[in-house]
Amino acid sequence: MxxxxxxxxxxxxxxxxxxxxxxxxxxxxxxxxxxxxxxxxxxxxxxxxxxxxxxxxxxxxxxxxxxxxxxxxxxxxxxxxxxxxxxxxxxxxxxxxxxxxxxxxxxxxxxxxxxxxxxxxGTPAEQPGADWLDLLPEDPVKALEMFVADWYAEVPPGTPLPARGQPEPLRAFHRAAAGRPEVYGGSLLVHGEPAPGGPAGMPIIGESADGTFEVLIEAGADDPHVYYQGLSDQPLRERERLSAYLMLMVLARAAMDRPPDGLAEGGMAFADRAQARRIVAPLRRVPLRPLRWPCARSRLYAGPGTVVLLGADDADWFEVYVGTRHRSVLRRLRKIGLDWEHFDG
Structure with missing residues (x-):
């Protein structure tokens, strides 16, 4: 026929x-x-x-x-x-x-x-939801679990890595990430177990993929402060504690990284302030303080099936990272006139 x-x-x-x-x-x-x-x-x-x-x-x-x-x-x-x-x-x-x-x-x-x-x-019947945003800032651990389960729904969960002696936010991360190497790897790597070697006895929980810095936590706290070693002369403390930091880190990598098996699409561009407003207009701002990486002030925005990171090192230009579970979401960005470094749409 x-x-x-x-x-x-x-x-x-x-x-x-x-x-x-x-x-x-x-x-x-x-x-x-x-x-x-x-x-x-x-x-x-x-x-x-x-x-x-x-x-x-x-x-x-x-x-x-x-x-x-x-x-x-x-x-x-x-x-x-x-x-x-x-x-x-x-x-x-x-x-x-x-x-x-x-x-x-x-x-x-x-x-x-x-x-x-x-x-x-071209538009799928459903996108990963954004109900996890309603849990922030009060419960970042539960929000992280919901986001990972939804964003990586096609990846079957596995057995969590041993997490004895780790603070609860890190144990919760390992439970959510179990069997999902995409959550551990990418531009920022999270170790299966904290390693010794940080200043003042601080454990090392991760590092950048290019080896330029390590991620440390203060020892002995239930929800410890987080530090970068290698981004400045002294350990640089993040704005949020570990529970909220892990939520932001997972979101940042969803925006920045392209998983090797094509789970997500996206792009990276440079935008002025007006363009940045248009990019995030349909999204909700993640109600947590900005990350200090990859830019000095890196804010996250999200909606169904979409995560955007806007990174600012000065007042005029932004680094923009867009991650989405379906390429059709990127269509509206074609008309903004962005200077794309790479773009899947």
Missing amino acids: EIRLWSVAGEADAVAVAGAGAKVRETGDTVFAAGPDATVVIARGLRNAEDLTVSGPFPRLIEGRLTGGDGLPLHAFARLGDGCLALGTARVSALGRRRGVLHRLDLRLDTPLPEHLLDLA
């Missing part, structure tokens, strides 16, 4: 493109069909005019077809509320595996979708 490009078809008609006797498998909101004529994928997750992300689990037959190169065409459809939008043929552009299991597939469309159809097919 042939369906015209960018037309809307019923699910049964879309599946029929695979050919007579096609084997149909459904996982969550995604439908796969493997037949003698083609392989069909019906999914949400259109990230831009060319890229479609399909989340697992993947039936064995479908995984073999998509990763084995059987020579049959692959037809992609975007799931709509009232049918399936025909996206045409596609090819596999990236595979995401976790612990050896295929959990994510990126497809590149052979014919890019016209701009006017992106709003129809």
